[in-house]
Amino acid sequence: MSPTQPRLYAVAYIAFAVVLLSTLIASPLWLGAAPLQMQFDARLAPPSASHWLGTDALGREVWARTLAGLRLSFWVGISAALLGTAIALTLAAIATLSSKLDALISLLIDTLLSVPHLILLLLIAFALGGGTQAVIIAVALTHWPSLARVLRAELLTLRHAPYVCISRSLGKSRGFILLYHLLPHVLPHCLVGALLLFPHAILHEAALTFLGVGLDPNQPAIGVLLADAMRYITAGYWWLGVFPGLGLLLLVLCIDRLAFTLRRAL
Amino acid sequence: MLEAHHLEFGFRPEQLVLNDISLALSEGEWLGLSGDSGAGKSTLGKLLAGQLSPKDGRICIDGGPLPARGLSPVQWLPQSPELAVNPRWRVAKILREAWQPPAALLHAFGIQPAWLSRFPHALSGGELQRVCVVRALAPGVRYLIADEISTMLDPITQVALWQALKTYAEKHRLGVLVISHDTALLERLCPRRYHLTQGVLAASG
Numbered sequence: 001m002s003p004t005q006p007r008l009y010a011v012a013y014i015a016f017a018v019v020l021l022s023t024l025i026a027s028p029l030w031l032g033a034a035p036l037q038m039q040f041d042a043r044l045a046p047p048s049a050s051h052w053l054g055t056d057a058l059g060r061e062v063w064a065r066t067l068a069g070l071r072l073s074f075w076v077g078i079s080a081a082l083l084g085t086a087i088a089l090t091l092a093a094i095a096t097l098s099s100k101l102d103a104l105i106s107l108l109i110d111t112l113l114s115v116p117h118l119i120l121l122l123l124i125a126f127a128l129g130g131g132t133q134a135v136i137i138a139v140a141l142t143h144w145p146s147l148a149r150v151l152r153a154e155l156l157t158l159r160h161a162p163y164v165c166i167s168r169s170l171g172k173s174r175g176f177i178l179l180y181h182l183l184p185h186v187l188p189h190c191l192v193g194a195l196l197l198f199p200h201a202i203l204h205e206a207a208l209t210f211l212g213v214g215l216d217p218n219q220p221a222i223g224v225l226l227a228d229a230m231r232y233i234t235a236g237y238w239w240l241g242v243f244p245g246l247g248l249l250l251l252v253l254c255i256d257r258l259a260f261t262l263r264r265a266l
Numbered sequence: 267m268l269e270a271h272h273l274e275f276g277f278r279p280e281q282l283v284l285n286d287i288s289l290a291l292s293e294g295e296w297l298g299l300s301g302d303s304g305a306g307k308s309t310l311g312k313l314l315a316g317q318l319s320p321k322d323g324r325i326c327i328d329g330g331p332l333p334a335r336g337l338s339p340v341q342w343l344p345q346s347p348e349l350a351v352n353p354r355w356r357v358a359k360i361l362r363e364a365w366q367p368p369a370a371l372l373h374a375f376g377i378q379p380a381w382l383s384r385f386p387h388a389l390s391g392g393e394l395q396r397v398c399v400v401r402a403l404a405p406g407v408r409y410l411i412a413d414e415i416s417t418m419l420d421p422i423t424q425v426a427l428w429q430a431l432k433t434y435a436e437k438h439r440l441g442v443l444v445i446s447h448d449t450a451l452l453e454r455l456c457p458r459r460y461h462l463t464q465g466v467l468a469a470s471g
Contacts, residue, residue, distance in 0.1 A: 161349065162350045163350050167363060169316065170363055
């Protein structure tokens with residue numbers, strides 16, 4: 001593979017992600033009330049020319065609800081990913097200040113990594129009473145350790161780099177060194193880390209909502225759609241679960257591939 | 267005066283790299299340090315500049331310890347200049363981190379104004395080394411630890427660099443510890459020289 005290929009892939013994925021995400025973000029403009037609009041004469045209609053991806057038990061269009069659900073997942077995902085990355089970066093930066101703080105933060109990282117994060121996720125989301133904010137906080141609080149571990153290792157290595165040692169001997173403060181020498185170096189790692197966290201956050205949001213401690217059941221979230229579909233799947237209404245599931249898979253794959261190619265390109 | 271008293275240092279507890287090292291470097295003096303590869307020359311240089319802490323012994327400047335904060339009066343110039351600069355900074359910013367060197371000084375060291383807007387990777391090793399040397403000449407610096415700074419330069423650039431540094435050091439009474447494998451260079455630059463063998467220092471001239 002030539003050195004330019006990862007960059008070409010990255011550009012292609014960025015273009016695809018931009019199209020997909022712009023469609024999702026702009027969807028309320030042209031979806032209007034479609035995700036919530038009931039048509040009692042077209043309940044549980046299979047996919048057809050008039051109902052592209054079929055309708056649910058209340059006659060609501062599955063395509064409209066899937067798009068609305070993916071949009072919601074996108075915002076939850078991006079918020080949780082940014083919050084998780086901010087926590088990881090802050091704690092990794094604090095770890096560089098002294099060996100005691102480093103030991104404390106390393107212990108916290110190891111402890112959190114040793115606990116199955118789905119259990120922790122459920123407990124935090126449940127303790128916070130469910131809802132969008134609870135999901136965002138729960139995902140962020142359970143997903144920062146692996147990124148923090150990478151950032152901490154990178155920052156600690158960099159702290160002993162000759163140019164950082166020289167900066168220190170030139171009288172620069174710890175804050176200056178952190179802000180101008182160390183953090184700019186790990187920002188690409190943060191970007192990739194946030195992008196890798198993003199699909200996790202979306203999947204966990206859907207899982208939590210499916211399990212009943214996530215988003216409000218009245219919202220057209222992917223987890224809500226999948227939970228609703230479970231009641232009808234054995235009756236042969238396959239489109240209720242398949243299309244939201246495929247939509248989620250496409251979004252997650254798109255972001256995951258984007259992060260993967262960016263990591264190789266940067 | 268920069269002094270080292272009975273320094274001991276090892277990267278592993280049971281193995282000393284430097285054993286009972288004592289030396290003194292006066293202001294305005296040029297002191298040479300030679301030794302085999304792996305003898306501990308760079309380690310001694312880093313200890314003197316405060317980049318490493320000795321296992322035993324102490325380093326004094328005018329009888330007191332090296333300052334823990336602020337500009338260190340002892341500056342270390344490493345062999346590889348590309349590791350001594352932030353690769354994301356332009357040359358002007360690299361220099362400004364220490365001070366704003368006058369144009370005459372930049373000229374004396376052959377630093378061209380066009381280099382200032384370049385990133386380190388756009389300069390050769392010799393060009394970057396000159397930038398590192400000028401950065402280390404900030405007001406308040408009294409001693410330089412020049413750790414094989416001319417090893418990777420061609421002979422003409424070596425002469426130009428040492429001449430410029432010698433002129434500046436004499437004018438500002440800088441003490442310079444020249445670490446090198448090149449005994450001819452040390453004999454030319456330094457009236458007093460040491461040789462480091464297996465962690466032990468011996469006067470060689």
